[in-house]
Amino acid sequence: MVTTNPALAELGGYPLARLQDLANELRADGQPLHDFSIGDPDEPTPRAIRDALTDAVGPVSRYPTAAGKRELREAVAGWVARRHGVTVDPDAHVVPSAGSKEAVFHLPLAVVDPQGPRRHVLFGTPGYPVYDRGTRFAGGTPDAVVLTPEDGWRLHLDDLPTERLQRACIAWLNYPHNPTGATADLSWYREQVAVAREHDLLLASDECYQELWFDQPAPSVLEACDGDLTGVLALVSLSKRSGMTGYRSGAIVGDPELIQRMRMLRPNVGTASPDFVQAAAIAAWNDQSHVDDRREVFRAKRDVMLPFLEAHDIEVSGSQATFYVWFRAPGGDDAAYAEALLGERIVASPGRAFGPGGEGWLRLALVPTVEGCRAAVTRWSEAIEAGRLPG
Ligand SMILES: Cc1ncc(COP(=O)(O)O)c(C=O)c1O
Incomplete structure (x- = not known):
């Protein structure tokens, strides 16, 4: 067997x-x-996005690269600047993903040391199941923090005991939140960034619902970093923003050292987006x-x-x-x-x-x-x- x-x-x-x-x-x-x-x-x-895809299907098919087209990284950086007022370098701070699910799943592979003392990964529940699942497959230990309506379904890292923070290597955030639809404001993000930095945790923010706000635009963790992205990654996606769930396109944005690690990891995984999907993604990020x-x-x-x-x-x-x-x-x-x-x-x-x-x-x-x-x-x-x- x-x-x-x-x-x-x-x-x-x-x-x-x-x-x-x-x-x-x-x-x-x-x-x-x-x-x-x-x-x-x-x-x-949207029609223009579908057209960008079909127009980009050429007669010869080539392997796409994990780093993606520079034009795509520029489009993501342009959107981050317009939407969040944060300047990022398309080469140092951005790597494309095939949607955010696989990026959530694969990120622990670049961070978790399965034999090390800090192999725990923190995330809130109820929540998206892939934080737990990606952790397990990377040899880490999931550490779920139960969220409550009294706290607005928000994860507060500073409420956790120091030993719980010190045995973890990643803390996942996800606001606007699946499944509750809860939001978080900039001051809350600043608090999480401060705690994560104090304890050398990677703060990974899954922001795939960011454009689906109704009262005021949802902030990004990137806005809470005051120009220093050390230890912080935002995972963004076109699935919900642009109605592109079937295209599989998103990006990881943040700490240049961690982006470099993802660039080393990802060619092994085989998740590089086809060139025609990247063409559609460029059209999508460039239009609001x-x-x-x-x-x-x-x-x-x-x-x-x-x-x-x-x-x-x-x-x-x-x-x-x-x-x-x-x-x-x-x-x-x-x-x-x-x-x-x-x-x-x-x-x-x-x-x-x-x-x-x-x-x-x-x-x-x-x-x-x-x-x-x-x-x-x-x-x-x-x-x-x-x-x-x-x-
Ligand atoms: C919280 C959360 N993260 C990530 C994803 C994956 O989205 P995608 O891979 O389509 O970007 C979903 C999908 O429903 C989700 O709810």
Whole structure:
């Protein structure tokens, strides 16, 4: 029998896979299904981005490089300067990624010493599962910090005991936050930068939802560094910003020494983006108007969902940014409520799928169209009024 990597054996399935299987079973009968489970919206990728991709498909195919085209790194640096007011050098401070998921997964491989005393990796839960998974495969030890609504679902490094900080090598941040939609402000980022520097931790900030803000623009950790990016990386992505989940394109921006390490690591991994994807990415980073348009679409969906939940006294928490709405399970049990919603052909993710601290909450990913959100709300209201669902 061939051996199994213990990290793989420990995992079990990907947390939302079971829910997807159930949703697919329901979908098979051809009746409408209101699927709010996976963060992959229905809106089309802007035309100019699609055209940039197809125009770049040449007759001869060549291996892309891990460092990517300089024009792409320049486009990322240009966006960082315009959006965050931070000047970064396209060569020293930027390396492209194939979306942020693989970058989150691979980053610990460049940092964790599996035999060393600082092999722990800190991250908040409920949260995106890949911080934990990437840590395990790199031979590190995941160290989950349970987030709470009282703290606005924010991770506070300065609340952790010194020994917990001193045994870690990376602290992950993720604001705007999946799954709660919580945000963080610049002073909070400054506090985390200070603690990370004091304890020689890499502060890795997963900022893939940064353009999906509704009240005020979400800041980046890069803004909290006052020009010195030592020990800090921001992971940015076009998936949510530009409706490009299928293109797989993002970037890692920050500390030049760590970027250099990623440039050494990444040619071994085989995740360099094809040249035509890079061409599309250049078009996307260089344009902001489609991003503003997309934000308004998600605002319209929120304007359907939030008043509905409020009208039924369903408590909403976080939900200031991202395309997620995070609400407390009526009756208290997220798994039972998700199952009852499935009976109404509405798919929402139970909070426990995102790790400790998520129990009792559910996440709606606003992926159906505005019309689809309205139809779901109509069905949901009927079920509450008929007593099939607790309100
Ligand atoms: C918090 C978080 N990080 C990273 C990702 C991965 O995004 P992508 O690889 O498409 O950039 C997701 C996707 O849903 C996410 O929720």
